Amino acid sequence: MHSKKKTKMKTSILNSLAVGLLAVSPQLMADDFAWNTMLNLTSDYGNRFAGSDEERKAASWLKGEFEQLGYKVNTHEFEFNLRKKPLTSLNLEAFKQxxxxxxxxxxxxxxxxxxxxxxxxxxxxASGIATLLAVAKAFQNITPHYSVKFIAFGAEEVGLNGSKAYVKTINPADIHGMINLDTVAGGDHLYIHSAHSKPYHCGGENSKYSHDTWLRDALLNKSKNIKLARGYDLHPKTPEYPEGETGAWSDHSPFSCLGIPIAYVEATNFSIDGESGKDGYSQTSHPDYWTCFDNSNMASCDRKKEKHWGKIWHTQFDQATQLIPRLESHIKLQVQSNVTLLTRFLSEPK
Structure with a gap:
């Protein structure tokens, strides 16, 4: 995109933010760091495809953001193949004792x-990254109860390559638990999942597999006193997944395979009868993200004619210009709830 057009678009988005802040709570007005992070990352690095120059530029930007918060950042470069083409990406790691x-x-x-x-x-x-940075910011000058590693993974969308590479660098015995932040805003409800009780396909590592729910349950218990957004839920039982358990499609999976308990925060809506049933892939019942939505049945008015299915991720809807007019305050509340939950849990786990 031409630089002048890019600057104009970014200014327009930030102006929209200023207007929107007038309508939300004073608590959110006091801390818009995470929201600005989402805006800046996606306006400056909108195409962060795995292994691309833009992804690497985004990694450099993220490294600078952590360093501005006072963290030393370790970078871990790794190689992966995509369509038989060798590519490289980066994981970023910051630590707080x-x-x-x-x-x-x-x-x-x-x-x-x-x-x-x-x-x-x-x-x-960007919602997960913004939450990650905002929690790191919260501990700039205070000491958490737990020691914390903040990890920004590269190349997740094409095979969890970053997390698969990262777990090869750690001793599982040193890790008490892993919290995965993937699409933690935008969907109708906030959920906290544990790993599936049926082991993932771990490449011969199933003997180490953990579906321990302690971390999920601890976060859910801590969330009871967080009033910024609708409460956190366990997703209901589905034909494929027991209540509150999730699949292997995000960066928690390699950690579960090494025997590390995980919790996975996700914003979606398991009550919607979507394109593939009630599987959480339809994130929202907002009518603007459907050709036609039937609220009484929580489903499309016409399954044969439906084009959008309430999906935000990976679509034209997952951009600021599409989301701010419709879901701005909703997304802000969810992100701030996530930051508050994680900050409180890491400070006072009981």
């Missing part, structure tokens, strides 16, 4: 997909 040596990893991927359709990865996964 806690009062105890038990370490919690908080991870979020920064790459994106769907740019050909118009997506800039505003919810998937």
């Amino acid at each position: 806690g009062k105890i040596n038990k370490t919690i990893i908080i991870g979020a991927h920064y790459d994106s997909i769907g740019h050909n359709a118009g997506s800039t990865g505003f919810t998937d996964n």
